[in-house]
Amino acid sequence: MKRQWIPMLGLAVAISMCFSACGGADKRESSTEKRRTIIVGLEGDYTPYNWTTLSTSDAELIYPFTGQTGYAAGYDVLMAKRIAQEIGADLEIKKISWDGLILALESKSIDLIIAGMSPTQERMRAISFSDPYFVDTPELVIVVRNDGDYTTATTRADFANAMITAQQGTYHADILEQLPSKKATLLTDFVALMQSLKSGVVDGYIAERVVAEEHLRAHPEFHLVQLTGKEALVIPSEQGTTAIGLRKNDHQLRTEINAALAKISEEERRAMMDHAKIAASML
Incomplete structure (x- = not known):
């Protein structure tokens, strides 16, 4: 599937819809109900999916790393923020080397891998995956x-x-x-x-x-x-798909993640990716 660019006006509208739809997610919980935290791991070096920045000029695109300097930015960050809002959870993001992500998940240092990762057969022997959160044909x-x-x-x-x-x-x-x-x-x-x-x-x-x-x-x-x-x-056919990595026994969390993803339209996902690509081009 070829990448489709949408006009800038449509992009702005779609991004606005994406984030306005997220607003008020916290209202589903009472003020006395304790919120849980989900910890997301990503590499911070895989534009436009994720990268590391010190800039705060695009507040929607960034999120501070937990215990580390700087901010995570990119499509994966937009997706992580949206999912956290949908399931009513606080968000933490940790910067972890690519080859350490699955180990961090298995050791419970993180709860989710949102890092442009494809659900290959080899990886699925160690962890499970959500439904796809972005599908494209890589070149x-x-x-x-x-x-x-x-x-x-x-x-x-x-x-x-x-x-x-x-x-x-x-x-x-x-x-x-x-x-x-x-x-x-x-x-x-x-x-x-x-x-x-x-x-x-x-x-x-x-x-x-x-x-x-x-x-x-x-x-x-x-x-x-x-x-x-x-x-x-x-290119192996499975590589056109990116999904969220979870521990195999986190069945309830996977159900919640998939329900949250189902609320994000293809148009919104493309708008989020285009937002990230435009920002990355200005680095």
Whole structure:
């Protein structure tokens, strides 16, 4: 499914509807009833789904990290805030490395993973997932340097002598097997990937276009290569879906989360994502 951009006027209206619909959620509880807290974990480095900022200029898009400096921002934050309001809970957000999110959930350091995570078969052996909160067809690109040897690459074979890497713990690492490139060490996050490319340690890394475009805005010395046709990198069908991770035995919470998601229309979800993309483009 192709990403659809809505006109700015429609975007403003949709965002307004989204957040006005959230208002008054606390009124469902009496003033004497103790509110519970849900703790959400995310990476804070996966624009436009989530990133870390010190700016408070867009109050709707941000939420302070618990026990850490700065604010979480992005689509996942909008979704976390909306869900907390729908189920009548206070919200905390913790910044956790990607490869530590499932461990944090299993150890009960967090209650939910809202981090652009796909419900793969491997992950479902450890945790459960909500209904999808965003569905799209990702486009994969290879991020390279403008001054490198691979800006004009059009086939997989063109990367035969390249050192291409990806983020560990993601399906991008599996995609590397589709390239005849040299084996490079997988890195923990996109900050490390960008630094390694910038310093020349690697020749490129795999990313989804929506994420890579934000990297390019921050690093104009980068270049995006997208292989097409028969040369295109094949993406597993499950990777077009993002869902919320929960512990397997949290059945009641999963029911509540799914009920909250059911109240958020596709139009609202697109508006929230577009809101995040526009904000990310201004970083």
